[in-house]
Amino acid sequence: MKNYSIWNEYKMARYPRLEKDIITDILIIGGGLTGLNTFYALKDMPQKILLVEKNKLGQGISSRSSAKITYLQEGIYQKISNFKKAQAYYEANIEAMQNYAKIIKKEKIDCNLEIVKSILKAYQKKEIKKIKKEEELLTKFGNPNKASSSKHFYTYEGIFSYVIHPLKYLDAIAKLSLTKKHQIYEDTGINKIKRKKDYYLCYTDKNIVIQAKIVIVASFYPNFLYPYFFPLKCSLERSYLVALKSPNAYLSSINIQKPIHSLRYYQDYVIHVGNTHNLSNYQNIFLEGEYVWSNYDIMTFDHLPLIGYLKKNLIIATGYNTWGLTGSMLASLVIKDLINHKKNKYQKLFNPKRWSIKKIIKYPYHILMYIKAYFKGNIKRCPHMGCPLIYNDLENTFDCPCHGSRFSYQGKYIIGPSKKNLK
Ligand SMILES: Cc1cc2nc3c(=O)[nH]c(=O)nc-3n(C[C@H](O)[C@H](O)[C@H](O)COP(=O)(O)OP(=O)(O)OC[C@H]3O[C@@H](n4cnc5c(N)ncnc54)[C@H](O)[C@@H]3O)c2cc1C
Structure with missing residues (x-):
């Protein structure tokens, strides 16, 4: 049994460490899906752009996902209580899916892209109501598909999903985005960011200073941004993944509510995601498979990502609620528009400074869980x-x-x- 992600069998290209102080127009912190999708989106800009990665590109949360690119995200649209917001998030997901297809086709990226049947399942009777509710919303959004019952499950079959090999995709877009003015540095972590006049000074773990006009924080967990990162708005959720030998069924499926059973196929493996729990409610799990690994993601109080300006020229993108392939693509599109002073239709929806007392009220529960974890x-x-x-x-x-x-x-x-x- 291998205790690492199946994607890690692929070795990405390596990049040098930043060795001396440097001045740049734009600094992207973090080389996962968010950082690299954004680096790619900005690739035709004439400004100087640096991407710095604390460890190695793609080895964070992005290397451990199941890498489905889909708008069918459990029962997300009924969880977003406001209809207009749910519809906007649906449209944003469709746009993100189309953008992946466009980039992969245009750049001829070999990342095992497959178009597969996309299914939402109800395993239990009580879940059927939720599928019907999701179907109703999707129909109102203009999605033509219908739910139906089969011998074992009640299902909603969506238009389709894409599945990819995430590290092959990231490796390719990193290489495609490099120019004399657009550079990547690995083993270069940012520890501190200080605002000075009209620029930021970003200090690396080796005390090298990067001076940047615009900083994009794509580091997943922006720990050096306290107090801007509100623990009240987020919690961490962990799941386990297993890859087992299986013939490909050309589908991607997930059930509508927890406990999650999510499936996708990759070559002669099926990848299953399950055993989901809040990270602070730590559970050691025993599983068997050829590859077994775990992953966690940032869950937000209103089920929508946090993308946008935190303060002048400081942008953040995170909080994808386990749907960061589409989320990071959306982040790259929103960020590109923000930097070019263009209005983006999702800017307000994903504004990281948004707040809702009503929804945040339940979050002290997570804080109590963390306190419990501290003593556990x-x-x-x-x-x-x-x-x-x-x-x-x-x-x-x-x-x-x-x-x-x-x-x-x-x-x-x-x-x-x-x-x-x-x-
Ligand atoms: C079980 C599970 C399954 C999932 N499956 C799917 C799926 O099928 N489809 C989907 O859409 N989403 C999925 N996701 C979600 C998705 O994997 C994540 O949302 C996404 O990968 C997050 O990408 P990121 O770039 O924000 O973070 P990361 O990939 O973690 O990238 C952040 C990078 O920043 C670097 N970094 C951190 N701190 C610093 C610093 N101080 N200085 C410099 N660099 C720094 C890190 O080393 C890391 O490389 C899944 C999540 C889980 C938990």
Whole structure:
């Protein structure tokens, strides 16, 4: 059994570390789907653009997803309480899907793109009502498809989904975006950002200074942005993934509500996602498969991503509620318009400064869970904020149940907001 993501069998190109102070027009922090989709979207701009990655490109959350590109996202449209917002999010997802297809075709990217049947399933009777509700909304949005019952399930079959190999896609768009003025640096993490006059000074972990007019924070968990990142608005949700040998069925499916069972196929494997739980409610799981790994994502209070300006010339994009392939593509389109001073129709919907007392009221629950997690761990303390770590038996890692930093069993930093290895 391999305790890492099936995508990690593919080795992406490597990039140098930033060795000296530098001045740039635009700095993108983070080389996952958000950072690289944005780097690609800005590729024809004449300005100087740097992308810096703390670790290696694509090795964060993006390397561990199931990499479906779909608008059928569990029962998301009924969770977004406002009809107009739900419709706008649906249209945004369709636009993101079309953009992937356009880029992959135009650039002839070999990333195992497949167009597959896209299915929402009800496993239990109580879920049927929810499928009907989702169908009703999708019909109102103009989607022509209908729900139906088969021998074992009640299903809604969507138009289609795309599935890709995420690291092959990221590797290709990184290479396609490089020019003399657009550069990538790996092993270059940003620890601190300071506003000065009309620019930002960004300090790396080696104390090298990057001066940038515009900063785009695409680091998934923007730990160095306190107090702009509101813990009240977000929580972390973890799931486990298993890849098993199976003939391809050319479909992608998910059920409408938790507990999640999500499937997609890749070559002669089926990838299953399940065992979803709040990260702070830590559960060690025992699974068997040829590849077994886990992943977590930032869930937002209103089920919509956080994309846009936090303050002058400082942009953030995160909070994709486990739908970051479409979410990161949307981020790249919104950010491109923001930088070019063009109005974007989703700008208000994704505004990261939005707030709703009514919805945020339930979030103190998550804070209580984190406090509980703080006392639950018993092994080592995370260098990020001192949370005790929990040993993850399945992947042989030390995991932080509060903010998601992860370390190998030898203490080497793998992922998350920590700036250091374990001692
Ligand atoms: C179980 C599971 C399955 C999923 N499956 C799907 C799916 O099928 N379809 C879908 O649409 N979405 C899916 N997602 C969601 C998707 O994987 C994520 O939303 C998306 O990958 C997030 O991308 P990102 O670029 O924001 O983060 P990341 O990929 O983590 O990229 C952030 C990068 O920033 C770097 N970084 C961090 N801090 C710094 C710093 N200080 N300085 C410099 N660099 C820094 C990190 O090293 C990392 O490389 C899934 C999520 C989960 C949990």
